[in-house]
Amino acid sequence: MLVMNNIQKVFRTEQVETHALRDFSLKVEEGDFVAVTGPSGSGKTTFLNIAGLLETFSDGQYHLDGIDVRSLNDNQRSRVRNEKIGFIFQSFNLIPDLNLFDNVDVPLRYRKMSSSDRKQRIEQALETVGLASRMKHLPAQLSGGQQQRVAIARALAGSPRFLLADEPTGNLDSSMAESVMQLLEDINANGTTIIMVTHDPKLAARTPRNIFVKDGVVTEKKRSSMDGTDSLIMQPAIA
Amino acid sequence: MELKPILSALLRNKTGAILIAAQIALTMTIIVNSVFMIMERRGDMDRPSGTDEANIFVLSYTGFASDFNEQTQIVEDLDYIRSLPGVIDAIQSNSAPLIGGGWSMSLATEEGPDKNGTGTAIYFADDHAVNTFGLNLIQGRDFNPEDITWRNRTDTNWPGQAILTKALAENLFKEDWRNAVGKTVYISETQPINIIGIIETMQAPWNGWNGLERSMLVPQQTLFGGGRIIIRAEPGERDRLMTDIENGLMQNYKGRLVRNVRSMEEIREISYQSHKGTNTILLVLITALTIVTALGIVGLASFSVNRRKKQIGTRRALGATKFDILRYFLVENFLISSVGVVFGALFTVGLNMLLVSTLDLPSISWYYVPSGMILLWCIGLAAVYGPAKKACQISPATATRSV
Numbered sequence A: 001m002l003v004m005n006n007i008q009k010v011f012r013t014e015q016v017e018t019h020a021l022r023d024f025s026l027k028v029e030e031g032d033f034v035a036v037t038g039p040s041g042s043g044k045t046t047f048l049n050i051a052g053l054l055e056t057f058s059d060g061q062y063h064l065d066g067i068d069v070r071s072l073n074d075n076q077r078s079r080v081r082n083e084k085i086g087f088i089f090q091s092f093n094l095i096p097d098l099n100l101f102d103n104v105d106v107p108l109r110y111r112k113m114s115s116s117d118r119k120q121r122i123e124q125a126l127e128t129v130g131l132a133s134r135m136k137h138l139p140a141q142l143s144g145g146q147q148q149r150v151a152i153a154r155a156l157a158g159s160p161r162f163l164l165a166d167e168p169t170g171n172l173d174s175s176m177a178e179s180v181m182q183l184l185e186d187i188n189a190n191g192t193t194i195i196m197v198t199h200d201p202k203l204a205a206r207t208p209r210n211i212f213v214k215d216g217v218v219t220e221k222k223r224s225s226m227d228g229t230d231s232l233i234m235q236p237a238i239a
Numbered sequence B: 001m002e003l004k005p006i007l008s009a010l011l012r013n014k015t016g017a018i019l020i021a022a023q024i025a026l027t028m029t030i031i032v033n034s035v036f037m038i039m040e041r042r043g044d045m046d047r048p049s050g051t052d053e054a055n056i057f058v059l060s061y062t063g064f065a066s067d068f069n070e071q072t073q074i075v076e077d078l079d080y081i082r083s084l085p086g087v088i089d090a091i092q093s094n095s096a097p098l099i100g101g102g103w104s105m106s107l108a109t110e111e112g113p114d115k116n117g118t119g120t121a122i123y124f125a126d127d128h129a130v131n132t133f134g135l136n137l138i139q140g141r142d143f144n145p146e147d148i149t150w151r152n153r154t155d156t157n158w159p160g161q162a163i164l165t166k167a168l169a170e171n172l173f174k175e176d177w178r179n180a181v182g183k184t185v186y187i188s189e190t191q192p193i194n195i196i197g198i199i200e201t202m203q204a205p206w207n208g209w210n211g212l213e214r215s216m217l218v219p220q221q222t223l224f225g226g227g228r229i230i231i232r233a234e235p236g237e238r239d240r241l242m243t244d245i246e247n248g249l250m251q252n253y254k255g256r257l258v259r260n261v262r263s264m265e266e267i268r269e270i271s272y273q274s275h276k277g278t279n280t281i282l283l284v285l286i287t288a289l290t291i292v293t294a295l296g297i298v299g300l301a302s303f304s305v306n307r308r309k310k311q312i313g314t315r316r317a318l319g320a321t322k323f324d325i326l327r328y329f330l331v332e333n334f335l336i337s338s339v340g341v342v343f344g345a346l347f348t349v350g351l352n353m354l355l356v357s358t359l360d361l362p363s364i365s366w367y368y369v370p371s372g373m374i375l376l377w378c379i380g381l382a383a384v385y386g387p388a389k390k391a392c393q394i395s396p397a398t399a400t401r402s403v
């Protein structure tokens, strides 16, 4: 479970202060699939980075699976990222010099795990995304959609509880986006909590839960499921 | 360890790595051979002359006046000098160790022409020689006053006895040198010389000569119109006596020139000046080379850190600790250096073999090679540490922030 209370994030440079997040409160339950939408520059990536322990925050509380994130040092944060969180990036972020097998291996290497255990997980993960036959290929030899699926395999290999995706389909055409989305839905169906930032309203419409970020403020979009017309009610994202 | 993925990433970006490895190999080759040459030269410079160097000084005299009577002048000068307070002893001689100019002859254990001779430096001196030079007589006896004769410029006859250095005796008699006292050697092919004593060490006048340790004391005083006077002072008295004696000699008799008043320490200094100069040049060279190589490594590492910023951020996002990132770059550098030092070891030995055959240098001692490898490894790690430390500071957020 992920609980944020009144998170503030201020970026300070010499000239300006940017309030990227203001009083950001959110609760994400085990097994949720949350789509995050909002205009560019509204704070979506900042939220995801804080949720994924890539960035620290200026004020507020954040508990991830009951752990007070503020109390963690840099090494402990690395460890939590490694064990609990899988990341999917807009531009895939595969390591160009490593083949698919070694790419999926990257997060596993940072965990004390036997090489046979790693091998099994890597093969399994690549199997899941349908790329087991291309393990020795380099990322550059794949299409964008395939590269993103490798990235998903890399995120999955460590069996994370949370999958954080920042515009995972942003660089893909619609058919590739569709296959990635289906993959994420399958993963969610198997119990992994997913938070996905997206620009695509169609994809957002497919997730059970939608939040909307504007000027660093989060609101929840509730569907009135009665008539199915998607009339949206804005309300705070935390009960 | 994550050797395999580091290696495969490295093999996909070979050019820079190969250049750095080659630079490391060359640097090691030059550094190790230079250090070896420096140490060889230092070793040469450290060889003892066998004399009491700290307290000895030498001066040259040349008679020019028509009333210059060398024989009486030598006696008079030596009497005067030996009587001065602070003087331990003094002699007249043709030369002194390391002074650069002297006399050499060939000795043989058998009489006759075409015998295999051994070259030796000749020091003509009276029975004060051992005491003046501070030599260590290890066998036999010193000269007696009655042994000493006068030698004119045209004389070709040699006195029948001499004192040899141990090195000379060893060269003549091999293991049997301990029984050399009492034996006869031949000079000028046919003239017998009876060995009356053995001194431990007394170097020849020429430091570059491979027979530097072979010298012979001949019990004669030379009447060559000029020569040298060697004076041994009591500790602390040398510098004062150098001026006092130069002035005193000039006052006593003005018909001869007194020049080149030099302490043995200065003589050694001058003798090894070019050694020192060469060593300094080599030292500057290897320092410069080390700096250039280190900068090359810093440059390549900084470049590759900058190029891989996003990758580093991604690795951090996926769970790498700062230490994991640091280790990645250290290991990568270690792999590059290892290739460098392995080739470096081969080139080092190769260059040394070339120097051995062309410049008659000794073979490099084995331990220079592993020491050089370790040194270059350390230089590599030290150079990569800064850029690697920078890589650690790259925020995990770089994974999502940079394009």
Ligand SMILES: Nc1ncnc2c1ncn2[C@@H]1O[C@H](COP(=O)(O)OP(=O)(O)O)[C@@H](O)[C@H]1O
Binding pocket: A011, A012, A013, A018, A019, A020, A038, A039, A040, A041, A042, A043, A044, A045, A046, A047
């Ligand atoms: N490292 C940073 N330093 C300063 N300002 C930043 C930094 N990262 C993001 N911002 C600012 O924070 C705000 C939110 O950014 P971001 O979370 O990336 O928005 P989004 O992902 O919704 O487009 C923007 O105004 C952005 O310019």
Ligand SMILES: [Mg+2]
Binding pocket: A044, A045, A046, A166
């Ligand atoms: Mg963004």
